[in-house]
Amino acid sequence: MSVSLDIRLKRANKVYHEGERVSGVLLVNSRDALQHQGVSLSLEGLVNLQLSSKSVGVFEAFYNSVKPIQLVSSNMEVVKPGKIPAGRTEIPFEFPLQAKGNKVLYETYHGVFVNIQYTLRCDMRRPLLAKDLSKTCEFMVHCQPQKSKLQPNPVEFSITPETLQNVRERSSLPRFLIRGHLDATSCAVTQPLTGELVLESSEVAIKSIELQLVRVETCGCAEGYARDATEIQNIQIAEGDVCRGLSIPIYMVFPRLFTCPTLETTNFKVEFEVNIVIILQDDHLITENFPLKLVRV
């Protein structure tokens, strides 16, 4: 006897906003009629925080894991105990997506130390001798468009040996001049990061120019807080010794799930930065950092 249980959401992209109804169907496929002791459905939104072993030490990281924060949780019985006929059965359901108490529904975000996840879980209890069936399904939550108007605030930059920090013998550095701008550091999360970069001159050949998207996650705990920056993705925008004086586009799409609007709460923070990394032929590495503010509009 084979039974399959599946959750199908109505929206193809599985994106919902606070106050909306999450609707869909439970799909039961069974060759024979199916005896069960009730089918229940639960919806849960959780923030999982993890302490980096680097910031607080291995033991603390292990013991002091912060309790997950529940954002939303509801449960309902969809079908009373009984029988489900053989074949394909669709059971429609609908959940209001409403935050618990005075909590806010943060956007879905998959990070390293911070994870914000929303799931639907369906359980079918079955009589003795048959395994209970369950199925989970993640759906995405986007927060409401933020009121604050997005200000296009272009940032100009120019990199020369003189602007570098962390240099021991400035005199041994090759001469170079890189100019450019980012169209904005306050970006809509749905829109790509754009800008331009011009290699005006360089004594040494360029090997590669990359855009590094970095997440900065901060978790508060009893001992203070831990702040960690990790790479989300690295996008090469130039390869090899590029033409001098020709503008090279800066363009990066923010990956879904791994980015969200910049978030600041009492317990944790999620921020983003972008590094422009220029690698010279002799493996010198030049990095220019820009903090970003991501918003949803």
Add this chain to the structure above:
Amino acid sequence: MTLIEHGFSSVVTDSKARRGGRKGSTSSSSSSSSSVVLDPLSSMLDGSDPLSLFAAVSQTPALPHSISAGELGRKRREKEEEVGSDFEPWSSKRGEILSRFTTTEKLSINLFMGSDKSKASSPSSAVSEKVRTRLEELDDLEEGSQRELLNLSQQDYVNRIEELNQSLKEAWGSDQKVKALKIVIQCSKLLSDTSVIQFYPSKFVLITDILDTFGGLVYDRIWSMCADPHPLPESFSADDVNDTAKETCLNWFFKIASIRELVPRLYVEAALLKCNRFLTKSGIQETLQRLTAMIRGIGDPLVAVYARAYLCRVGMEVAPHLKDSLNKNFFDLLATFRQIHGESVQNQLAQQRVEIPIYLTLYSPAIHWILQCVAYRAPEVLLTEMMDRCKKLGNNALLLNSVMWAFRAEFVAMRATDFIGMIKDCDEAGFPKHLLFASLGRSLSCADPPESERLSILNDAWKVITKVRSPRDYINCAEIWVEFTCRHFTKREVNTILADIIKHMTPDRAFEDAYPQLQSVIKKILPHFHDFSVLFSMEKFLPFLDMFQKDSVRVEVCKSIMEVFIKHQQEATRDPVILNALLHICKTMHDSVNALTLDDEKRSLSLLINGFIRMVSFGRDFEQQLSFCVEARATFCNLEPVIIHLIHTVNQLAMETRCVMKGNHSRKTAAFVRACAAYSFITIPSLTSIFNRLNLYLLSGEVALANQCLSQADAFLKAAVSLLPEVPRTISIEGKQRSSEPFLLDFINNFLSTLLVVPDHPEQGVLYLVRGLLNMVQDYTWEDNSDAKIRVYISALPLLAAMSQESYLYTIPKVDSNETLYGGDPKFIAEINKLCETLIGQVLDHLKGLGRDEGVRRQGSLAFSLFGCLLAHGDLRNNKLNQLAVNLWNLSHKHGFCDTRTSVRTLEYIKHQAQLADLSHLSDMTARLSLQSRT
């Protein structure tokens, strides 16, 4: 300078430089950082990566979408401007590039399949369990994360790429979309590698094939997702696409946007350009612009120019009306043009030991293609602007070359003088000049420059071409310019060019390596010189032909010349120049025949030579014509069809002479026709086919007879008769063995009818030839169970009957036949009678023999034909004969095998004849002829 650990927790300061940490540009920058770092590809492998989302999405039932037909019609976009057939498609360039850019050096393929193992295997508290298992799964899938194939020969390389193409299709077919994408990414990564640079254009072709496959697969997949309930119309818009399909499409684009390296990201996105149609209306245009700008990031000029070519190609396929990005691509190309002469390129070339001119030619296919796209149906103004921009650029030979290739030939032809000027100004060390002139020549052979400039163009061009040292480069270029010269100039200029080619190609037998080009020169000249007297009056034409010293090529060339001659020569000629030259050419063709030559080849050569012989006429100078035939016979002795044709020609000559003399030969013409007969007589025996010989003997005999050459005619006929015993029982016709009997019967019947007019030889006995023939027939070893001999006897009876008439049915003017010689002499008649009796006796004996065996059917039909013969030619008033006829009739009806309808008709005929005055005796006979009862 601080040497810091390669980690990002500390990348918070503004700008800094550091050394180390990176080993190669291909390794991910995060590889050595602490294990908590996730790169997007591996974190994508979490349960909610785009592809598994995509898989999940595809399971949900398609959203019901109801779009009314009217709405569809409204949304239908206006038909996109199609690319016409005048646009040379990529597929035709493909093969050319593959065959042109080859290498003998060893190649390598380096594929990183799957994510780095080190990362996946290092346990980390941050990586969830799920991610880890997914990673392991993937590693299993890829059987080892990295494969490096070294020391591949070019063919191995091509095979490997083809294997990858196959495994891409397989992966896609078995629903392993992630693997498919990885294969494509790894393949396109190979395009950023310029080691073994001579092979790069071919590599580009091979790998873009894979990309095309991939693009097609993805597009079709998404398209099929929208097929429910109705397939999308050809001109759908984004609004017609359902959410599931859109989401899937979006997932692909997000996935591609996270590809780390520039070149693969660019190529894969370009491959999926068409899929933008599913999302937005302007998507294709925006993406094209963005990708165009993105190519600026590619430092290596060769990699960049090929990326542009690919983008233009995809753009032309998907949205041919979007010209802007094509132009932008070209202008960007101009802007980065100086890169080609940059330091990094120089270093690379020095390392690979590739010379600049060779390196520059690697660019040609890509730039040609870009310019072809740009110039396609472009307004004149734009082309002029493009050209001006090229002009301004230093060292622009490469561009100039592509401009001449890709722009409309008329455009180039109009400015040919300008182009020559620009070519002259080009740097000697760079792009090879002969290639430039070759490109110009190619344009000029399709379109005509202004008339006044033509001569100076030719002079200027040839001045450079003639200085090209390498014979190979020289001939490649010269060959192209021959067309231009032939179109616009006279034989004098063409002759000069031929002389120049000979001068260049003769030293060190350079022509041996250039046969295809030399052949093409001939092919270009021929259509412009239909007048062969002009062609052969070029001093250098025959010396030029002498350069073809390899037999097969030589014959090829001769054949092409003869074909043109036969096609275009309108009237017969006696021009000694033409005759000498063509005789020489035909002799060359003839001399190539040897024991190994195929029959088809011989036939086609003979056809050409016959065509030539047919075109030779000396008018009234018959003797000259005959002596030409004598010469031709000597020259073409190995080709039987030619010899046969010559014999016919000579026979015809004899008949023409007779015509001219109105049948009365003078002493001189009589001698001439005898000479003709002699020619035939000595030529015929050299033929191998026995029936050809027989027929020609007969024919020549008839011609001789018509020209009152009695002894010659006699000799021909005698020769034919004495040849008869040699006829084999089977002959080969079109490769099959057939019985020769029907042919032999045909010939003998034909021969018999000629014999009527042949007078007996005074020194031989009566009916010498007839007897001789019948003797031969008797002695001939006929097939067993064959009635052929008897049939010959029966058909000889009408001849004998005709001979016994007082005046013959036909005669030859001025030739006395037997009727006159014997004048109905009773002795002669008696001789004939005796002969008839013998023959009838033989036939009756045979009939008797047939009665004994199973041959009654044959007996019946033979008896009936003898009856017919007697009825038509015999004097049935003679009782004996009458009785014989009746007996034969009965015999033929005895066994019921005769055709009743024929019998009835014969009977009716006899009754009809019986009504005639002097044939009343037949009515008695009819009474005695009984029809077979039909019961």
